[in-house]
Amino acid sequence: MSRRIPPLLIGFAVACHVWPGPTCVRQAAAQTGLQALVMEGERLWTHSPDAGNPVACATCHRDPAMTRGWAASFPKFKPLPPPHARVMTLLQANAEAVERHYRLADPLPAAIAITAFLTAQAAGVPISPGVSAGQPVFAARMQALAASVLRGKHLYAGRCGHCHKSFDLAPSATTFPRTEGGHPASLELFLEGHRPLQPPLAWDGQATADIMAYLISQAAGRPTGDHMYRASTEGKEGS
C-alpha cells in the first residue's frame, strides 16, 4: 500500500539532512525511541512475558487485518463484565487486558508499549471513535461514548480550557504514545501530572478517558498515529 508523505515532512527531512541541528537530533532520538517502543509492543503482543502462561494477545488476535483499525476506534465503550464496562482509552483497555492476561504487577509499561504497537499498526487509518471497521456498531455503546464526550467537555473547560483551546490541542492529543527524553509517554500520564493544583486525575480513571474522548472526538477523521508513520518512514529511509 502506498502512502503519501506530507510535503512539510519531506522539507523537514531535507533540512535536517543539510543541517542536522539540535532539533533534528532530538527528533531523531525521539523517533528511534519510538521505534524501540513499537518493537517492544510487538514483542509483548506476540509473546507472553509469563512463561507459565504462553497465551499472548496474538494467540487470539492474530490477524493484523482485524486489529489494524482498533487504535483508530478509541476512546470507546469497552464491554467489560459489570460493573467495569465503561468508555476507555486504548491505553486503559490494554492495561486492563495486560493485568488480566499477563498478570504483571505494574501493567503500565507493557500497556504503553502495546498501545504504541497498535497505534503504529493503525497508522493512517482515519480516527473514528467508537467505530471499528468490519465490526457492528451498537447504539448503546455510542450513547455511552457520547455521554463520555459530554462529561469530557465540561472537565476540559474546568481544567484545561483556560489555557488551551480544545480545537488547537486535539491534533497534539493524537501524537501519543511517544517518547520524551528517552522515556515512553502517554497522554493519560501527561493528564495525570498536569495542573497539579487541580483535583488529581488518575491515568486509568474515567475522568481521564472522558477528557480524551472529548479531545479525540475533535480529531475524528484525522489519520491515526501520523507520528508513527513518520518514524517508520524515516527509519526505513535511514537503513
Added chain:
Amino acid sequence: MIRATFFAGLASLMVALAVPPDATAATVIMGTVKNEAGKPLPGLALLEKGEIHNNVWDRGTLVGADGRFRIELPEGGQYGLHVYSSGYIYSPEAVKVETGKTLEVKVVLDPEPIRGNTPVIKKAGFFPWEARQGKVTFVKVDVEDPNGDLGPQVLALNAATGRAYALNPPKRITDLKANFPNGIYQLEVDTSKGPINPRDWHFVVADHQCNTTDILSFPHEPKPQKVIGKP
C-alpha cells in the same frame, strides 16, 4: 365469479400490504467453527443476550461435527456469541442480529498451548430436591482452576431446550471480574413437568485468562485434557 375472484384478490393484497415481507422470517444466527487449517470443530455455541460479558445467558446449541451451528432467536438485537471446542481457547464476539434475518459468522479457534492453567470439571451430577418432591433438580459441577482465576463462565447447555445457563458459584459474587472460587457450582432447574435427561446436558468452563476446559458431555466422566498442537 368474477366479483368473488376480485374480492379474494383484493383481500390477499391487503393482507400482503399489512404484513412486512420478513415478519414471518426467522431471526437466526448461524455459522461455522474451524481451526486455523480449516478443519471443522465440534463444540458449543452459547449466547448472552444484550451486551457481551454481561453474564445474561440465553440460548445455545451444539456445534456439529461438520463445524456448523444454527440458533433461532425470538428477536433481533445485540448478543454475545461464545464458541467453545475441546482443546481450544474459546472465542467471544459481540454480534448484532436483525429481526427476520440470518446472521452468518465464521469462527476460527486457536488451540490452548498448554493445559496446565486450564480449569478442570472434576465431576457433574443431577440431584432432585427431595423436599420439593422432584419439582426442582440441582445441576452441580465441581470445578477447580489451577491458577485460581475462575470467572463467571461456568456454563451449561441443555441441548434439548436450547437454553444456556451460568451456574451459581459457591458464594455470591457481584463483581464479575473478581476471581471466582473453586468448588461446587450449581443451578436449580424446574423439573415439575418432567425429569432431567442427563444426556441433554453439556458443560464448559473458561477462566479470566480465557483458558477453557474440554466440553463435558454425557456420561459426564472427565478425561485428561490434552494439548492439541498447531495445525
